[in-house]
Amino acid sequence: MITVKQLEHEFRIGKKGKETIVPVLRDVNLTVNAGEIVAVVGRSGSGKSTLLNLISGYIAPVQGKIMINGTDVTGMSEGEWADFRLENIGFIFQSFQLIPTMTAFENVQLPLVFKGVKEVDRKIQTETMLKKVGLWEFKDHYPGELSGGQQQRVSIARALIVHPPLILADEPTGSLDSENERALLSFIQQLNREENITFLIITHDEEVANIAHRKITISDGRLVEGSDTDEI
Numbered sequence: 046m047i048t049v050k051q052l053e054h055e056f057r058i059g060k061k062g063k064e065t066i067v068p069v070l071r072d073v074n075l076t077v078n079a080g081e082i083v084a085v086v087g088r089s090g091s092g093k094s095t096l097l098n099l100i101s102g103y104i105a106p107v108q109g110k111i112m113i114n115g116t117d118v119t120g121m122s123e124g125e126w127a128d129f130r131l132e133n134i135g136f137i138f139q140s141f142q143l144i145p146t147m148t149a150f151e152n153v154q155l156p157l158v159f160k161g162v163k164e165v166d167r168k169i170q171t172e173t174m175l176k177k178v179g180l181w182e183f184k185d186h187y188p189g190e191l192s193g194g195q196q197q198r199v200s201i202a203r204a205l206i207v208h209p210p211l212i213l214a215d216e217p218t219g220s221l222d223s224e225n226e227r228a229l230l231s232f233i234q235q236l237n238r239e240e241n242i243t244f245l246i247i248t249h250d251e252e253v254a255n256i257a258h259r260k261i262t263i264s265d266g267r268l269v270e271g272s273d274t275d276e277i
């Protein structure tokens with residue numbers, strides 16, 4: 046599902062001509078197979094979010110190659126990335142990233158609006174998805190009128206609405222209490238089992254790492270012992 050080959054990334058900070066180069070990822074090789082749940086762990090500042098941002102196309106690598114779902118995404122334009130993400134990747138974030146001025150219904154249907162799906166079809170699909178996450182009765186609530194766990198379920202419904210084969214999650218339980226965390230983790234396992242959705246999850250949380258089939262550790266920008274270092 047994801048193949049990353051010899052990925053390198055660095056940030057340049059400071060004024061032009063006097064830039065300091067901050068190396069972040071070095072020679073990262075990894076494979077995530079379809080149907081896997083993979084946790085990415087590592088200390089703060091080790092490069093986990095940078096790896097996710099590269100795999101999401103929000104930043105471009107200095108070197109290396111990324112394949113997702115059979116497509117070489119390295120070097121795609123912003124427009125190509127936007128289309129690719131809509132078809133292939135769902136996102137779940139610690140901060141939910143819902144649009145506060147839109148209801149739960151409007152937030153969930155948004156990817157379908159971007160895809161140009163007809164209103165009548167959007168309505169049916171959004172209803173199905175809100176029912177799936179148990180929030181149909183909250184469809185007219187704004188994010189501010191929902192609990193943290195409910196907001197995370199809205200964000201999952203929004204991620205799932207286009208039926209992506211891959212979900213990328215950045216600290217998805219970071220804002221949840223332990224009850225909502227358990228519910229989210231069992232939902233992730235259910236989606237993985239029943240719909241074969243692949244998950245790549247950044248986490249500091251042992252409970253989250255425990256549901257993963259495999260754990261990848263990043264230390265100072267490199268994958269370290271116990272990690273997937275498959276030659277590709």
Ligand SMILES: Nc1ncnc2c1ncn2[C@@H]1O[C@H](COP(=O)(O)OP(=O)(O)OP(=O)(O)O)[C@@H](O)[C@H]1O
Pocket residue numbers: 056057058067069087088089090091092093094095096
């Ligand atoms: N836009 C940026 N410009 C310059 N340096 C950056 C930028 N983004 C991240 N960095 C640096 O890159 C390194 C890796 O950051 P990254 O956010 O990937 O770490 P992380 O493992 O996700 O950390 P955390 O667990 O705290 O979220 C850090 O040293 C950070 O300061």
